[in-house]
Amino acid sequence: MLDKLEYLLALSRERHFGHAAEACGVTQPTLSAGIKQLEETLGALLVQRGSRFIGFTAEGERTLDWARRIVGDSRAMREEISALRHGLTGQLRIAAIPTALAMVAQLTTPYRARHPEVRFTVLSRTSVEILTLLENLEIDAGVTYLDNEPLGRVNAVPLYQERYQLLTSPDAPLGNRDRVTWKEVSEVPLCLLTPDMQNRRIIDGLLRGAGGSAQPTLESDSMIVLFAHVRTGRWASVMPARLAETLGLTATIRAIPIVEPEAVHTIGLVVPPREPLTPLAAALVAEAKRLVATTDP
Amino acid sequence: MLDKLEYLLALSRERHFGHAAEACGVTQPTLSAGIKQLEETLGALLVQRGSRFIGFTAEGERTLDWARRIVGDSRAMREEISALRHGLTGQLRIAAIPTALAMVAQLTTPYRARHPEVRFTVLSRTSVEILTLLENLEIDAGVTYLDNEPLGRVNAVPLYQERYQLLTSPDAPLGNRDRVTWKEVSEVPLCLLTPDMQNRRIIDGLLRGAGGSAQPTLESDSMIVLFAHVRTGRWASVMPARLAETLGLTATIRAIPIVEPEAVHTIGLVVPPREPLTPLAAALVAEAKRLVATTDP
DNA sequence: TCAGAACGATAGAAATTTTCAATCGATGGA
DNA sequence: TCCATCGATTGAAAATTTCTATCGTTCTGA
Missing domain, CATH: 1.10.10.10 (Winged helix-like DNA-binding domain superfamily/Winged helix DNA-binding domain)
Structure with a gap:
């Protein structure tokens, strides 16, 4: 049955x-x-x-x-029964939105230190896909936006706030600025995620709100593609601050905070609304809580 | 599996x-x-x-x-799938403590009016047994004490308050009184439930609290036995007020409120803490809520 | 309009799993 | 020591599941 x-x-x-x-x-x-x-x-x-x-x-x-x-x-x-005898083992399947992919390492690394027998699968997916995958038991947890678009039936742990920066060469227009406005950004040709990504829709919304509109010179569903282009010094992009830091800023790139408005979106861990969770998922939630406890205060 | x-x-x-x-x-x-x-x-x-x-x-x-x-x-x-096509059908298994058995009819009667295809099984059990049966999926719902002894993991709907009366012949000692104290009751030979019943333990406690102790002349696990004896006019018992009313008072019996203290215990419907409930159980909970809504205010 | 492809249902044979009757070995009480 | 009870084991029979092969429909595109 x-x-x-x-x-x-x-x-x-x-x-x-x-x-x-x-x-x-x-x-x-x-x-x-x-x-x-x-x-x-x-x-x-x-x-x-x-x-x-x-x-x-x-x-x-x-x-x-x-x-x-x-x-x-x-x-x-x-x-759970397996965990009682052998500790945590098996596959932990996580899906994350592209802009959060880099931070997954901050969860998996301490997780692995604690539970070395667990193997990870980390998928890059859109926020909508993540919710579907969770529903259908195809992943154990997701990392996605908690605010903004409807979240569906999940349990969530906030992880961090996403703030946006313009990544561009120091030589480019706006490259010497300490801060730029969304209005100004809207006039620069950008490398952005494809429109099925929530991050792109957020940025589109912010640009429209500033009276402009997105004019992406290049679209991709991979942050690596965007970042590689920016790194040549000949392209610009808008990225969450944390992500830019993680990927590493070089002399060829500056990360300039974008203001007016200073947009903030919450990224968090989402797990099925089941009680109790699977031990693997529960351990990930514990790790997430530990992470925010050590970084937030 | x-x-x-x-x-x-x-x-x-x-x-x-x-x-x-x-x-x-x-x-x-x-x-x-x-x-x-x-x-x-x-x-x-x-x-x-x-x-x-x-x-x-x-x-x-x-x-x-x-x-x-x-x-x-x-x-x-x-x-649930069966209910979608054929309405509510099947067996609804209820267990109730003896003192609450009579009131089960107040749930099953309107239930049956609404869902004629449902068949009922009503068992007389101790409060402890009811919790075990619920745990093991052997019954769908129970009627038992909600306060007093530990209840375990269940969802509860309060039904009514149990108050205690002395049932005795008008000719017997105390038979002419408007109210009696537990102290006085403790000196009368009584017909009581067996000590595995929570009602008996409650009464024992009240009698001890008044400085007396239970001296049952006759014990049974069936309220019918107790009531039949009282009805002869030659025995006395302590019963919840509602139960005495339901069983019917005759000229040979008086029901005298017992005070000092005026003890009150809550009786309620208990169902497994599952969400959602089975449709049969959910309908019984609805019936219980309807019942208290029409009687309480 | 028609050929071909895609889809899901069906039939029958093969493989696997499940079930049971019979029996065994161990344990505890008389 | 004997006997009754309990749960495990065994091997054959029964039931079920699964697969391969094929069929009938329904779209699609020429």
């Missing part, structure tokens, strides 16, 4: 019987039969059948909610 | 492999193998093995916690 619920979860992720089957490591007929059996035991159609996958019925959506919960709990059980 | 967790729950109830197997409708080797398989997948011993069942290991106890939760959720899922 538990495996059938896993099938249902896979189907909701993939929206395709064949792909879901592959994700579960079974053949498509097996998954089809599993779903059908689930429908029979529950006495209700769960999937809208057409010539292909259409969607779930109302009963299917409710069952999905339960499946997430039950499957999540059964994994947490396995993890 | 889910069925193995059911085996584990049965084993914790029965504390006996053979009985647990019978309760699950399988043979003893099947249950033994199921438990063993659970131990293998979790990688830990769950049951302390001697020549017979001894108890659970620490890992076993944690697994039991999870099993209760997971099995409970999977039942709730089935129930």
Whole structure:
């Protein structure tokens, strides 16, 4: 029965019987039969059948909610019992928005010192994707914006405040300034994240609010790409202050605070709203709290 | 896997492999193998093995916690999906302390009017047993004391206040009084519940507090037995006021309030601390809230 | 309009798992 | 010491699950 619920979860992720089957490591007929059996035991159609996958019925959506919960709990059980005997082991899957990727190391490093047997997977994802992945039990935790856009059902631990700086060469226009306004930034050609990223939407909003508009010369979904360009001294970008520090400022780049308004957004750790958490996730939350306790005051 | 967790729950109830197997409708080797398989997948011993069942290991106890939760959720899922299509159906299992048994009708009657397809099982149990049954998913709800003794992990809805009266013949000593004290009651031979009942312990406490002690001429675990004796006009008892009213006072019995102190205990509906509840249990909670809303103000 | 591809359902054979009856070994009480 | 009880073990039978192969629909694009 538990495996059938896993099938249902896979189907909701993939929206395709064949792909879901592959994700579960079974053949498509097996998954089809599993779903059908689930429908029979529950006495209700769960999937809208057409010539292909259409969607779930109302009963299917409710069952999905339960499946997430039950499957999540059964994994947490396995993890917890294993942790009782062998300490924390296994895979901890984290997804972070690109601007927060660098700070993940500040969580994983002390985590690993405490629990050397844990292996990490860190994915770069948009804030929207992170919430979906969390819902579907595909990651254990995320690092994303806590304010701004709707967050959905998660538990959150604030980590730090994101403030924005113009990264540019000292020789470029504005390069000699101590601070610049968003209005001024809006007139510079920038390297920015793609518009599906929340950071980009935030910056777009700030630029529009200053009466300008974003004119990105270059877009990417990778901060490395943006930073590499800025580092040549021939491009400019807007980045969170912490990120710029982490990546390392050189003689070719200056980081200039952007004011009017001095925008601030909160980044935090998000975990499923399950109680209790899996031991792996709980340890990450503990690490996050430790981190803010040592840096904040 | 889910069925193995059911085996584990049965084993914790029965504390006996053979009985647990019978309760699950399988043979003893099947249950033994199921438990063993659970131990293998979790990688830990769950049951302390001697020549017979001894108890659970620490890992076993944690697994039991999870099993209760997971099995409970999977039942709730089935129930909820069934309710979406056919309305509320199935069995609602309630246990109540003897002094509250009569009031259960005030919950089940409006419940049945609303959901005619639901069948009820109402058991008479001690307050301690009710909590165990709730824990082990053997009942859906209980009616018991909310104050006084430790309640454990449950959600509670207060139903009413229990106040105590002396039930006795008008001809008996104290039979002509408008009120009596606990001190006075302590000198009368009484019909009382057995000492495993919390109501009895409460009354014992009140009598001791008044400097007396209980001298029951007759003990029973059934209120019907007590009431039948009182009704002959030749015995006396102490009962909650509501119960006495429900059972019906006749010319042969007077119900006399007992004061000094005027003791009050809260009776309430208790359900598992699961969120969300099963639809059957949720409907009972709704009924309970409706009941107090119409009687209290 | 039609060929081809994609999708999910179905059928039947094969493999795996589950279950049970029978029995064993150990333990504890009479 | 004997006997009853308990849980583990074994091997055969039964049930189930899974897979391969294939079918019928429904789109897509020429």
